[in-house]
Amino acid sequence: MADTSAVVANPGSGEYEPAVPIATSPIFDWPPRPIAALRFLVKPVMLPYGVCWAALAVLTWNYLTPSMERMASLHPGWMAQIYVRNALILAAVAGSLHLALYVRRSQQQRYKYDRQWMSTTNDEFLWTNQTRDNMFWSLTSGAVIWTAYESLTMWFYANDWIPSVEWGSGWPYLSVLTVGVFLWSSAHFYLSHRLLHVGWFYDHAHYLHHRNVNTGPWTGISMHPLEHLIYFSLFMLWWVVPAHPYIVILTGLFQGASPPVAHAGFERFEVGRREGRTTRGADYFHHLHHRYFECNYGNRPVPIDKLFGTFHDGTPEAHAKMRQRMKSRRTR
Numbered sequence: 001m002a003d004t005s006a007v008v009a010n011p012g013s014g015e016y017e018p019a020v021p022i023a024t025s026p027i028f029d030w031p032p033r034p035i036a037a038l039r040f041l042v043k044p045v046m047l048p049y050g051v052c053w054a055a056l057a058v059l060t061w062n063y064l065t066p067s068m069e070r071m072a073s074l075h076p077g078w079m080a081q082i083y084v085r086n087a088l089i090l091a092a093v094a095g096s097l098h099l100a101l102y103v104r105r106s107q108q109q110r111y112k113y114d115r116q117w118m119s120t121t122n123d124e125f126l127w128t129n130q131t132r133d134n135m136f137w138s139l140t141s142g143a144v145i146w147t148a149y150e151s152l153t154m155w156f157y158a159n160d161w162i163p164s165v166e167w168g169s170g171w172p173y174l175s176v177l178t179v180g181v182f183l184w185s186s187a188h189f190y191l192s193h194r195l196l197h198v199g200w201f202y203d204h205a206h207y208l209h210h211r212n213v214n215t216g217p218w219t220g221i222s223m224h225p226l227e228h229l230i231y232f233s234l235f236m237l238w239w240v241v242p243a244h245p246y247i248v249i250l251t252g253l254f255q256g257a258s259p260p261v262a263h264a265g266f267e268r269f270e271v272g273r274r275e276g277r278t279t280r281g282a283d284y285f286h287h288l289h290h291r292y293f294e295c296n297y298g299n300r301p302v303p304i305d306k307l308f309g310t311f312h313d314g315t316p317e318a319h320a321k322m323r324q325r326m327k328s329r330r331t332r
């Protein structure tokens, strides 16, 4: 387990110190702040990344998905096609981030949370190589289980076994549902992640993801198959809530291909040629979970951690509170 006695940042050590406290969605604030909550949904939930994932889902549905007629019967051919498409999208996102940040080291250590690079000598990892190990779990179990849930849901739609909404008449509902995908993903992540920290589930499954104290893009969905089964079970919501194949694809893309961004290890990505131009990178909220284990089980859009007292906002005060909580748990 990580060294929980360490302080959050080491001033003067040269380590990058992110701005704290971490801001979360105000949706649980009391008294309610509906305008602030709505503003948070626009940015950062939808802008810039939410809109990009939604656009990619539209393209994927229209051009990279087998026809409904084909998907009406379970056949390995079209499922393999979906697997290849999902694996390629995952590889494009994680691979390009890895190449830029860890192979070319285009921004060196600027905005990097941890001074270490990916390990190549740790025998906890397959082939003692963290990147190869992470790629293995992501592209085998990860992309396969993501594809299995997506294919099953598409098969249900193709046979009219689950409720669906037409885009033509239902576009206002489906637009709201598009934002709902990100909130559902966040709430489901907290719930499933809490379960994965329960003794047996941690020891048999979740430990695999947590070998990565220092994370990189390929760490995103580098998980045990049992964790993948739980992590991707969010698709099941669409078996009861009316939706559309585009929503199903967006669910998969966001759950499967956005974690490489959140785990990239750099808080900001330098973009373009102009010096100082950056865009939002990996999530400090989740980085603290990898560093300390006992905090930040969810993420920022639906911060259930705030309700249950497990939120670490990156400040020394929050760190002291977390240590106190762990101490009282041990002495109970």
Ligand SMILES: [Zn+2]
Binding pocket: 209, 263, 286, 290
């Ligand atoms: Zn993680």
Ligand SMILES: [Zn+2]
Binding pocket: 193, 197, 206, 210, 289, 293
């Ligand atoms: Zn965890």
